[in-house]
Amino acid sequence: MDPRLHEAALNGNVATLHELLQEDPLLLHKLTLGALSETPLHIASLLGHISFTEEILKCGPGLARMSDERGSYPLHLALARGHVEIAKELLKVDPSLTQLRDKDGRIPLHLAALNGQVNMSKELLLIDPTSARAVSDRGETTLHLCVKHRQVEAAALVLEGDKELLNTKDQIGNTALHLATAKKQIQMLNLLLKEPNIDLNAKNAYDLTAFDVLVLTPSEIGDMDIVEMLLKAGCKRGKEPTALIESKNPGTWKTILGNVCDQWQKKDDDWLKDMHNTLMIVATIIATLTFQAGLNPPGGFWQESIRPPSPMPSPSIDKVDAGTAIHDYFDQTIFQIFMFFDMTGLVSSLTVVLTLISGFPVRNRLVTWILVIATRLAVSSVALAFTFGTLLIMKPGSETTNFPFYVLTCWIGIVFIFILGHGIMLLVCLVKLLIKFVFPGMQPEKSVKPATERETKQRDVGNPGCCLA
Structure with a gap:
């Protein structure tokens, strides 16, 4: 792009644009022949230069259908920045721009709705009423995006034109009701629950209804209001979450196993967040230490090839070679263990x-x-190599030669404790899975007693007190 044209687009300078077009009337048409990171129309749409945009569209309307290197079109940029007048000018030139998609698969209506541009959304729907059903790369309709971005007015406008969007599912099976419940948007829930055709108990890809989603999300103030809303509308649980089973049957074998596994799993998830960086640092340090110890073993090397000093462990050795380890001749067994x-x-x-x-x-x-x-294997190997390395440099028969064995015994004990702990946790989880799959109908016995009105209500809600408190 001509630097002067770029500068004119940044400043919205229409006079400079006219001068450049007088010099080269095909200037704007040439831009449509090649790939550009951005066109003058992109810049003007992003910055809101309405007069400059109008002149560009008069001379080069084809620029409206060119995308930048990020996959965005001038109409997308104008809507993202809230420049509604520019968006209207673009649509006057080419109404089919309503079907253009950005890098996330979103059409202009998606951007207008999620930004709360209700009037612009209305105009886009008038041009193309079917665009409300268009889905992004994540399978989200315009209604899904309205819910995710808390745009109640835009959602009402979309629903007014197409009621079938109520029960449309995204890529993981969530309806608008799932999303509104997960985000705990009371206004949005009021809007959705008024619709008579809504599927109150639709299940997503994880076999969860909207009520299940509420129970499994972290509790907040006002959750009980949402519970009342869902119950009054007729929402039900699709399946009983593990947390509710545990709260209803405290102290049972199933609860104990579930608590142990769940707590261990939670700690494990937190622990693994920074694990990769830690592993890289530890592994690099160990590699440096072991590399250095391997090339500089305890006791050093023979400096020259000579006849061996006496006494040697083996009478057959009549010469030692320069550069070989001294302890490879005198303490061959321990030295080989050290090197291993x-x-x-x-x-x-x-x-x-x-x-x-x-x-x-x-x-x-x-x-x-x-x-x-x-x-863990590398760390254990370093500890064992150090233990046997110290044996090579200690005086034979000295009382200190017992220290490495004490250290070795303690280290083996520590390693055994770690292995035992992880083994127990693994065994508990395996037993839990075995019980789940081999005896799916097996349930702990419960004592039967008359339920009060309060207990009955809590049971119907899904025991929200334990999950939402």
Whole structure:
């Protein structure tokens, strides 16, 4: 793009535009022949230069259908910035612009609705009444976007033209009622629940109704008002959440197993958030230590090839080679154990580093746990290598030679405790899954007693006191 044209678009300078067009009447037409990061019409639409936009559209109307490098069209930019007059001028030139999609698959009506531009949304619907049903790349209709962005007036306008949007589901099966309940929008719920054709108990891809979504979301002040609204409208639970089962049956075997697994899982999720960076740092440090220890073993090297000093462990050794480890001749067994653990630590830590930098899906839980196991192996190998390395440099027969064995025993005990703890948690979760799949109908026995009116109401609500308190 000519720098002078770019400057004129930034300033909305119509006079400069006319001068440039006198120099080259095909200036704007040439812009439509190639890919540009942005056109003068993009800049004018974004900045709200209405007069400049009108002149551009007179001379180069084809620019209205050109997208920038981010996939946005001038009409999208004008609506995103709230420049309604510019949007109207663009639509006068080409009403079919209502079907253009940005990089997220959203049409102009989507942007107008989510920004609360009710009058503009009305004009777009007049031009193309079917555009309300258009879905974005996430499967969201205009009504979904209105709910997500708390635009009640725009939602009412959309529903006035198309009632079938009430029960349309997005990519994960959520209707507008699911979203309004999850976001706890009382005004939006009032609007939706007034509609006679709404499916109050529609289920999403996770088999949850709107009532289930409310029960499972974090509690806030005013939740009981929403509960009353949903109950009065006729909403029901699709399935009984685990939290409600536990609150109704405290102290049972099912509750104990569920609590242990759920608490462990929550801690595990929190712990894994920063795990990858931590693993990279630890693995890099271990790789450095083991690399250094492998090339500079305890006791050093023979400086030159000479006849071995006496006594040697093996009479068959009649010469030592320069550059070889001294302890490889005198304490061969311990030295080989030291080198084995040192190499194990090096390989394990390098495996972690390579996995983290090679583009594998490390956010996958299985891959993360494999990395954790490899790091534990590397840490344990460093501890064992240090233990046997100290044996090589201690005086034979000294009382201090027992210290490494004490350290080794303590380390093995610590590792065993970690393995035992994780093993117990894994066993508990496996037992819970086994019971769930092998005995799906098995329920803990409950004592039967007359229920008061308050208890009956709480049972019908889904025991909201325990979930919403």
